[in-house]
Amino acid sequence: MNLSPRGSQNTRGDNFNRGGRGGDFNVILAPEEKQGVTHLIRIGSDHWPLLISISSSHQTHQKYFRFLDLWTQEPGFNETLKAAWNEDTSGSPMWNFHLKLKNTCRKLSQWSRNSVGNIFDNTKAMEKKVADLEEICLTNNSDSNRMAYNCANAQLIMHIKKEEAFWKQKAGMKWFQDGDSNTKFFHTIMNNKRRRLVLKKIKKNDNTWIEGSDEIAKEAINFFESQFSKDDSHKDFSILNCLPCVINEEDNNIPDALPTMTELKEAVFSLSADSAPGPDGLTGTFYQKCWDIISIDLFNMIDMIWRLLANNWYSININGSRHGFFKSGRGIKQGDPLxxxxxxxxxxxxxxxxxxxxxxxxxxxxxxxxxxxxxxxxxxxxxxxxxxxxxxxxxxxxxxxxxxxxxxxxxxxxxxxxxxxxxxxxxxxxxxxxxxxxxxxxxFPFTYLGCPIYFGRQRVKYFDGLISKITGRLQGWQGKMISCGGRAVLIKAVLQSLPLHMLSVIHLPKTTTSQIEKLFANFFWSETEGKKKHHWIAWKNLCYPTDEGGIGIKSIQDINNSFSAKVWWSFRTRNTLWRNFLEAKYCPRAHPVKKKWVSGQSHTWKRILHVRSDCEKYLVWKIVKENCSFWWDNWLGTGNLGQHFPHTRRSKKLKVANFMIGNTWDENKLLRILPMDMVKQIQNINIYEGEDDFPIWTPDTHGFFTCKSSWKVLREGRNMSRPEPTPWAGPAPGDHF
Structure with a gap:
């Protein structure tokens, strides 16, 4: 095998390639535990000595408590929890809560060993039992034997689901629901996470390297202890007088008020149940499932939380072991809720x-x-x-x-x-x-808030970072280990979310969207590097809802247009700095609805003009203060008046208020420029009460703009020729082994 080198990449003093190979002496080890080869320094020779390590890099360390979500479904869990939590403790509410958590974790560990047992050993034992009963049924297929076999098989399925829950929690895949139970994919994800969490060496500020968990821990403790130490330099706060005083005494007391039990419960149940456990080993599932038991003690210790803001102590977790215990004098840090x-x-x-x-x-x-x-x-x-x-x-x-x-x-x-x-x-x-x-x-270009800021023509290379991000995510997934349905879920739930931020800001070129969809298609058909797979259906035919014969994946171009509509909606309905800037720059005299794009204008302006005509059909203004443009705003509900009278002088400054007397329409003034039938239609329009005219997005039942509703009306749908449901509509069976 080709061993992974550490140190210099060459074995000779000149620029020849490495010349060292060796057998896989440690083939029994996991990939993350293999040592490979280290290049030592040269002494009296133009060759670097090669040191081949065949020992495991795995270091034993103390194992800490980890709560398993599957415990909550086991009989006896609630009784064990209540007995452990209700044991007498003494001290402050914070100390009591700490002791109760510590005692509960210890009792749950004992209960798991004695009652739940090793779920993997239990599964193997049940598999053997099912196999034995199956052999018995083959020789004597009596009712009692079949019943015993069916009962054992049902228990085996239950044990398999426990394994699935275990690996799902360990892998930390929030997108997972059903379909890929206990496959190699789970194990690969978990092993990859473990490998990424291992620190083998770090580089100091002087560009020297440190190896070994203990040495890395010492350097980390020194760094963070210095980072979190209090800054004693004098701060000049007199400049804060330039800020207006908008907080009164009543507002100032609100942050100091203790939360109510209802607010605390809302905060606890807003936690992700599948999130990683904290230092105590407890997940969001524990606090939610055990809320009725722990809620009072949790509420009683909340008034101590303020002390944590000014008196924090830290330990550093290096490769699974905790090192050091030092104080922070910085108070609130980035990442704190405040x-x-x-x-x-x-x-x-x-x-x-x-x-x-x-x-x-x-x-x-x-x-x-x-x-x-x-x-x-x-x-x-x-x-x-x-x-x-x-x-x-x-x-x-x-x-x-x-x-x-x-x-x-x-x-x-x-x-x-x-x-x-x-x-x-x-x-x-x-x-x-x-x-x-x-x-x-x-x-130019440079990246700001994750998006390229460029000057001049839009080039495909500006978006190489997005393509690399998607490619990197795919490389870590091992698509061949996931079922077809699982890959579809990954594309919809994870991959399509990666470009959303950039799509909301920039209209991606078609070449880039084609590259993205090509990556999606290759992943869906389980195509790997060097091994091409046949694509049985064109990707564009899959990018339809299931009731139209697709698999529910949205086309990137349709998403692009949906976000363009959102930008146009914001431009037309919100009084923001960028909106005022664009209107002053491109529409100093003409209304935005009739302004034409001129070569050389910005890409953002070109983007929103591309969807302008489609969006204006669904943007209706409700009249309150009569500030709408008489000719160019769609306040009538049938489109703007300007498009019906192309030969009439249509001033941008002419408002609906110019044709109103109080809250009634000036019929004589309307008849000078409009026919009678349209004047009658205008007189039937309701005048609403409020502060200003407000827009309505007609595709949404509540009148609010949503990307989902704009996607529905802007995309090109497909009519199904047959009324029966498509094969994609029903749930497909998943892989279990």
Whole structure:
């Protein structure tokens, strides 16, 4: 076999290829436990010595308690839990809850060993019993023998389902429901997860490597202890005075109020039952199934939670063993439930500081006349700043960032930060920007919030990262181990969700969508690298609902169009910065409904114009304040009036309010430009009460826009020639062995 090398990739001093091979001396080991070959240093020779390791890398460590969800279905579970939980304890509510959990885990472990037993040994014993009874039935097929065989076979099925539940929990596949019970796929997923969790070596800041669990643990403890230590530097909070005071005393007391039992129950039952267990080994299933028993003790210790925010202690889990026990002085961390609020406050402070630049002779980023000006875009701690190349403006911006750092404690990572300039920018200006900011220069495209930001033509290579992401996910799945139905579920539940974020922002080129669907098709037909499989049905014929002869997978192009409709809906109905910017840039005089696309305009504008005519048919405005465009908004319900009168002067500024007197229609004014039958139709329209005109999306029963409803009306459906259900509609039997 070809051994996996560690160290230098060559065995000679020149650039020749490696020249070492060896037998699979440790073939009995699991793949993640094989050592392979290590290249040692050269001493007095131009060859690197090769050290072949044939011993297992598996290290024994203490095994911790892990709650198995299948226990909740076993007889005697509730009685064991109640007896363990109700044992007397003393101390604070937090300490009592800790002792009860600890005692319960110990008693459940004992109960599992004595009552449940080893589920795998039980299955093997039952298989042998079924085989023996089957032999008996072959020789004497009496009623009593058949009954004994059927009872044993039913018990075997029950034990098999226990194994399935065990491997499902271990594999952690939230998408799984039914159909692939106890197959090799479960074991492969679990082994791959174990292999990924093993740390063999890490690189320090000085680019040296550390090997061994103990040495890695020491370095990890030093790193995180330093990372979580309290920052004693002085913070200047006077700048917070620029934030408006919008919180009164009553609002301020709400976060301090203890949650009610109802709120606590909602939080517990919102947990994913299949989520990974915490450090105590207990899953969401435990807290939900045992709620009636543990709820009071859990509620009593909630008032101690605030102490955890200021007094956290940590241990590091390295390769299954816990190391160290150190304190954190940082308080709330990223990932805590309250941390998003801190990001919002920080973003608000940064916004106020950037707004101050406008009044300080700051030269902003150049935009078209009439477009709203802006200095930054921010999402959490990912921020894009916009400025001219004026040195004084750049220094003013960097000063504001310095003030923000001193107040918030957030520091700018200059190694990850960069700046971009327009093409043909003079080198001297580029040098000044680099000198003032301390950032390195980058070029288009760059990635922001998971999407490529590019300048000029849309190129397929900009989306190679998305293709690689899908390919990487497929490579770790071992599609040949999953049934056909299981692969269809994976495509619908997991694979199709990977490009959704990018589809909601960018209209992908057809070449990219074709590549994605080709990957889906190859996976569905169980095609692996080097082994092509025949595709019995074209992929486009599978991308239909089951009642139309498909398998329920949505076409990527249809999803693309659905998200384009969502962008158009947002553009037409919401008062946002990007909407005002696009309208000022492309529709300064014409209404967006009749504006034509011109070559050279942005891809986003081209995208929404592509679905404009289809969307406007389903977008109806309900009149409240008569602010709708008289000619171009669909407030009549039959389309905009402008399309019916192409030769009439149709001003964008003409509103419905211009034809109203109070809450009644001005019939004389309407008759000057419209025929009598249409005026009568207009006079029958209801005037609603409210603050402003509001839109209705007619495909949805509640009038709200949804991607699902837009997908239904925008896609090209298929009529079935036969009324009977298709073979895809019913449930298919799954694989069990």
């Amino acid at each position: 941390s998003p609020s801190l990001f919002i406050i920080g973003a608000e402070l940064l916004t106020k500081l950037m707004e101050q630049l406008i009044s300080e002779s700051f030269i902003p980023y150049s935009v078209d006349k009439g477009c709203p000006s802006f200095t930054h875009l921010s999402y959490a701690d990912d921020t894009i700043l916009f400025s001219s190349g004026d040195p004084l403006s750049l220094m003013a911006m960097m000063n504001k960032l310095s003030v923000y750092e001193k107040c918030s404690g957030q520091l700018i990572n200059k190694d990850k930060s960069c700046f971009l300039v327009a093409p043909n920018t003079h080198e001297s200006l580029t040098y000044d920007i680099k000198r003032i900011t301390g950032f390195s220069q980058s070029n």
